[in-house]
Amino acid sequence: MVCAAGPASGVGTLVRLARNRGWVVQVMATPAAVAHIDVEALEEQTGRPVRSQHRVPGDLRSPKADAIIAPATFNTINKLANGIADNYVLDVANEAIGLGVPTVILPFVNSAYAARAPFRRSVEQLRDEGVPVLLGPGAFEPHEAGTGAALRSGFPWQLAMDHVEKSSPRAPG
Ligand SMILES: Cc1cc2nc3c(=O)[nH]c(=O)nc-3n(C[C@H](O)[C@H](O)[C@H](O)COP(=O)(O)O)c2cc1C
Secondary structure, three states: OOOOOHHHHHHHHHHHHHHHOOOOOEEEEEEOOHHHOOOOHHHHHOOOEOOOOOOOOOOOOOOOOOOOEEEEEEHHHHHHOOOOOOOOOHHHHHHHHHHOEEEEEEOOOHHHHHOOHHHHHHHHHHHHHOOOEOOOOOEEEOOOOOHHHHHHOOHHHHHHHHHHHHHHOOOOO
């Protein structure tokens, strides 16, 4: 599940990591993230449609899945922590957490966003629900506002992959 944050255009890296490790990959994007990603290239890479809207009859059903939300925005983290489901990604993510599906959140936020009290509360709330938010030392560390563009290529997609693989009973192999 991809949100509209700097590294979104590089989500093909996560797809490649996951496919190399034997996972089937379905990309879902928030409506705002669609403009950041190459939908056609991702559909070719995964062999599946990129979903950002609810299914209409006849569309392929998305597989039941372990979930990685990356890059996760300030906006989506706050909404998810508070049970808001006003787009397809949030619908699926809220339900996944409620079902106990292993779900990992890898944020990409600057230090101004990260300093906000609502954001800090959201991260705590998600962790209290058992959802790993890979934020802090050894995980994603917020950058100074205005410097994110230079850091996109170093986004640690691998951390999310390693985490979901450790926590999922469905991990390939
Ligand atoms: C070019 C651009 C880059 C952005 N980068 C980030 C970012 O790195 N992290 C973030 O939390 N929000 C970022 N935003 C703001 C989000 O895109 C905005 O809050 C949006 O509503 C998030 O929608 P979503 O959470 O549904 O994907 C960026 C916006 C733009 C236009």
